[in-house]
Amino acid sequence: MKWQMALVLMLFSAVAQAQLLVATAANFADTLRALAAMYQQQGGVPVRLSVGSSGKLFAQIRHGAPYDLFFSADLMRPQKLYQAGLASRPQPYALGELVLWQPQGPLPPRQRLLKQQFRYLSIANPHTAPYGRAARQVLVKLKLWPTVRTRVVRGENVGQAFNYVRSGAAQLGFVARAQVVQIGQDDDAHRWLVPQSLYDPVVQAAVVIRRSRQQTAAQDFLAFVLHDPAARHLIQQHGYRLP
Template sequence: MSRFLFCLSLWLLGTVAQAQAHAELRLAVAANFADTLEALAADYQASTGDKVTVVRGSSGKLYAQIVQGAPFDIFFSADADRPKALEAKGLVATGSRQPYALGQLVLWPAGPTPEDALKAFAYGRFSIANPRLAPYGKAAMEVLTKLAILDKAQPRLVRGENISQAYQYVYSGNAEAGLLARSQMRNDDDFWEVPTNWYAPIEQQRVVMKNSKLQRAAEQFLAFMQTEEAEARILSAGYRLPGAH
């Protein structure tokens, strides 16, 4: 190899290494977990210096964007179905599909008793996430069906594009109550945790995208999420951890 080619090779390697060092991880995350993930990303950036960009949306819309080629490195879905579908399409790094949190559905506000609040199903505007796009909306429909009040509730349902918008409808007074995510509640909020046997488990899964150019950085971030500090933050945000009973 000529001296010129040798020097050129060193320059190219240095340029690639520098580009990798300054690359930003792009994380697509379901709306319910977005605030928690942004807090985790801030912790990660503070400890490593690596940059992370968090893009939030409904699981359905993010899934569609990924299928169309959106350049995300990791997808944190609010369900297991969409990560499985991406895996079936060959868009996922081998072995990267894993659960990261278990979501919990709550009724808010709950009133003096949960039974009082449930009257909103039949007599007021009631907020849920769009069941076609958001797993929490699908779980809400399962609860309405189990209680045999879906027919009464249907005309009065206000469907948010995602769970964040569903929360906003209640917060702003555009709906009297709603079936929302436990992670959206403050400890002093008047909410009631819906029994977990009233709906299918909301197992939230994540995947590393096969076309990501930052596979190693993605793996490092996911390893960080399994530390005690990160898991404590996830629990305090209102989720259960995979494997919890």
Template sequence: MRLGAADAAELRVAVAANFHPLFEHLAVEFERQSGVEVRIASGASGALFTQIVHGAPYDLFLSADATRPQRLEQMGLTVPGSRTTYAIGVLAFWDRQLPASELRLRQWHGRLAIANPRLAPYGAAAESVLRRLGMTERLKGKLLRGNSVSQAYQFIDSGNVPGGLVALSLLKARGVPPAQYWPVPTSWYDSLEQQGVILKRTREPEAARALMTFLLQQERRLAQAGYALPGAVAQR
């Protein structure tokens, strides 16, 4: 898989906040195997999407949803046929004070951290869960919305908020004790189908394709990190 010295490349990858911790490790392995340098920019998928639309010089976009890569494709900003599902995200309820459970979430009355649903797919999923459980009115004025799911995680980790709805992958990456979190049933929110796409402005299409292929070979690592596997999910 190693590219020749004459083909040595640098890739700029825009990575959704939930995938950043795992991707950092995977990028190091890819660099070692391929000789390609990987530079990472991480943030909420919505913010990264806006940067791309306005010309940010990324080669690949690893989103936390399928919608934004699909929109970029419709705008003619992607390499045709490159849009691929690389993981299925899982939302989890994190309670720093008591063992987390469905009952604990249903009875929650305090402040709760979630990602901004306008920017982050995990925030939209969290909002859907709260609506499903009839908690929206009860928590009015008590929701602390982070610009990304990573910031929502930080609100809880810092002790500023006692609990929240965040990415399971972040909890696993940071070593949060399993008793403190409860994976929310995936039927409670729209699928967090995470898609990647190669951007048409890339000057390194071969290296970009190699990185996407490498990611799709990491099923075991993805499962260990708290993701469901794409499996038979069809590309939309």
């Protein structure tokens, strides 16, 4: 943790006061980059992103990382920061959807999972990544966890879980729907849209960090993400539902 904090502090020291330093869950990184570009085009300040699992970013913030905002992939961690007096009240900005994805395969993803026709299955770390926790819930509810757990490879975050499948290290992976939308594979041959009855809702929430020295700019960027019609439309285009 100490070396991670040192890297965060070095990054912060290189960011001019006119910029925002935003911690974001891996699944929302590409969407937030697009939102930041749109915001800057409308006259907003530049936004610098730090990407990771929600759990690791949460720990960094609790240890003093100098972020201005935190876009988590869950509601729980922003709520804990708020209760500890470290952040503003959490604001849900998107509802995530879990998919089982394969770049190619002999069967549709759901059938392939049920028949266990794969060597490795990729998920994000259930202890630090909300999409990983959701993936484990699905496997438990389908009564597959005891038989597939030895073939599960865990990414540090859902971005890494996605990359394991994309690189061929795993044949199937539970990832965010937004990730497959962005590569043009949001169809039945490539992904199974997991019924929401199989996992807890992935309510993604954001907070402004209390120690931020740029409260006004941080609140303005968050308001843009939450309320600007073009921003809301972009979030939907990227594979999320609106809260």
